[in-house]
Amino acid sequence: MIRPLIASLAALVLTACASVPAGPAAPSSDLAPLTVRIIGINDFHGNLLPHKRKSDAGPLTPDGRAIDAPVGGAAVLATAVRQLRAQNSDSLVISAGDLISASPLVSSLFLDEPSIGVMNRIGLEFNAVGNHELDRGWQELLRMQNGGCEQFGLREPCQVENPFEGADFPFLAANVTRPDGSLLLPAYGIRHFGSGEREVAVAVIGLPLRGVPALVSPTGIEGLNFGDEADAINALVPKLLDEGADAIIVAIHQGFEADGYYDSGDDCGGAIGPLNDILKRLDPRVDLVISGHTHRYFICEYSQFDPTRDFLVTSTGYGSGMVADLVVTIDPAKHDVRVKAAEMVIVQSEDPNFRRFAPDPEIAAYVAQYEQASRAAAERPVGRISGPAREDGWENALGNMIADAQLAATRANGAQIAFMNEGGVRTDLVPETADGTVTFAQIYAVQPFGNVLMTMDLTGAQIAAALEQQFTVPDAPEVLSVSDGFTYRLDRTKPVGQRVSDMRLDGTPIVSDARYRVTVNSFLAGGGDRFTVFAEPENKTIGPVDLDSFEAWIDGEGGRALPATDRITLIGG
Template identity: 50%
Template structure:
């Protein structure tokens, strides 16, 4: 299934899926106590990541780093073998450490992981030495039973795809945590927290780790996959578990939560510039006892002393972007006598990998940032799965008239651009037999640009990287009024704004200066205004048809017809006209400029 991804803000225009890291030189520090401890504190390192999404190989998207001149430059980053070396280098700095993740380790993955039910993504984390992972929404994409197999191992089949195709699957050596995900009997699906002890005697300290997914998970995954589960309030679960850990003797509490936020501007030592997002109301309701919050889901990168925003909630908030391109180095100084953190700091480290050429030009390594040598055992392990997927991934699927990337509508970053239009065109063509007149593609369902070879050739692996969710197409009837209502949901302030990419012939206009519910000011099909009372046949992927990404109006559709997988529709569209031209016309416009 498809999750909601972040609003990309102005810097993200520079490259597809660009992120803002806080560099090694940009640490955030916070002092919890004004009275110095009687003895030297115990130092514990927390090495954190989030939203790995089975990125076994370098994802060929860049992170943005400051160029020292008030602007930013792209740097190649990511890849499991490079990530393993980066984690090792950070871990070597500490006598005591833990490695944790804030969810979405799996699903929406690269083809070498996805083909094998993300068993290699779990295997990578086992080799890296992960200790705890908070359950993210994507962990539920294949259902609860399959997620439980990810923890315990084995080859029981819970999906259409056969498990253990390459080798027996031992399961995760690390522990999934889910303090706010409840079974029908009221118990949590996985343990709410874990505890680690460091040092001996009077210098022994204990650190508690709490893991949570986001409350909105039911709107992001297929209902049948989470039947019998409820997703509770995150702040309430944190407060209850933090209090329990403190009563049990925890000297520090670290929360890993699959929810996050966004900042603006270039990275800076504070990292809190204009912090927005669903993480803020959660932090504002914390009752104390929490020292660090490792966040995820937004795919944004930040290191933020939240006390600068809300002095009553002085927690250190971090996020390491997406795809293992960054890793967060968090240092806690814990006074064992007082039983509390007396100092803390954090920095995001860029996991530099090899240079590559993007649809917008070369992306070179930065000489002034650390370079990591791929760890041989992880590289060999990844190579085994890449080789197993090679024939499937390298199969030619057609030709494209040029590179195509996600785009923006005059400053709205959550828009599929020409690539979204191309996919919508493919889905319309694949469902004309079901009467389809219009197709829509959600921007958060597009994960990578298409960058064909010099002759325009594309492989299945390339298009799969763009659409890795294995959705099917659904064609259904909606009235013109319902069409407007669903487009309005993209701008209703319930989550980030997003522009549904329409198929050729359908156009609409946005005016965000108008009140909610009145922001779609024009709609037309083949030049004719949409009639609110008329019925239209509309195609979307099955995720959207089920109300995903909060587009709940799609669930009102009637006379539904299920079609082929979305990836098959794109392949057929590319093969039909070699090379397939890249859509260039403007289909969505803004009236509030």
């Protein structure tokens, strides 16, 4: 029967396990199956401290309440993982990517070195490369793996720990190759459990989504090739079986688009999202899939969607507010793998209505070093705004404010128009004081990537083409915020090439063959988010860092009023 997350986990207060049908009985064996506990996480994003993100947990209590306490945080996560692992002598902790980047100041200010340090201490064993692992380029990713203090960007490494030792666990990227065809990082790893005739080998394949090039700065991944995910996995399955693997786990940074906890009779919510396109082509000999990227939470029995593929698929939301606790049995003689129990565990220490995990003192002390090092920067006031600036809606005040800041910062380079991508705006900007003061930590959370601004010449026709590229993926448009003075009409009901009309600059119509000076961040200037038009001009004028520009704008004129949201006239709903 269908057993949704709200009912099953609320009733069990997230402490009991939901049974997963075992399927047909395996042939009898003289050797007892070996039990291995698999703990899955994804999208940690450097959340060293607990955070309020109720959408991760959903309404879980019997009366429909969401958990009313911070979730996640490295110290609480460490205790949760330790206690779960203690229930079995054999266990494995696997991450499905985005451990780092797009992270809070306490981690991002230090190039996410403390997030790697935390995961070393927690005992993470494998991490699939996610798109955000490549935000600072492939060379910096290799530094995360191997350690060292070589500087590849604007921010200085090894500010607290010198030298930075790198990750004790491997980053896995089975579908990422260099120009000569060699892998950038290992494709898989194998762990052995048990001994003698009961020894089993568990193989873990890890990989990012092949769409990484559209999600990171192209210059940071120049020369790399991101291959088809299913092809990469399927090519490895027979190789791993030949090497003696008894179980094969896939950790993939791609996911579904719906939340839920699915049991017998359900169809995994229709398996909505790009992950399904991969799974329906996957070798049926895969035993378990740990996913991420979409920040959704689910435990999905995929055989109900496709009976030929009898594996479980998990994802645990965002920031390690939850972990997936999976009990797997492996028959050492028949290589038969069964997930006997699966539970979504909330990582929290305060709400008595749910299982609580006391913060691990060693991890808490380690994180405190970085809190102290970041405090002066984090608490520094940078200016005042007139009210909460949020990132919701087709057009919003926060995106417009950032575009205005970038235009002002590049006026000296001739800029007339600025565009800001919605994916580069990571959170709302909400003053915590009555006078509207915001801190560096707050604006850093909004723009954590350290992109530089680039100004270029574009014709009116190119500007229209760039705005049409907001719909490169029709079901998931990437909306650009626009700077003050630029307006246009957007009709989503029109066919491709006709959606954008009536473009104006300071009230004057944009001329198709006239040239205009346009500013975007370096991510967009390299063709990021599929805005290839911005990559066309060869001569671009480099300006200041985006965050510096935002700070200067907020600090100007004794504070800033939120801009109006009247620059895009939306037609067609």
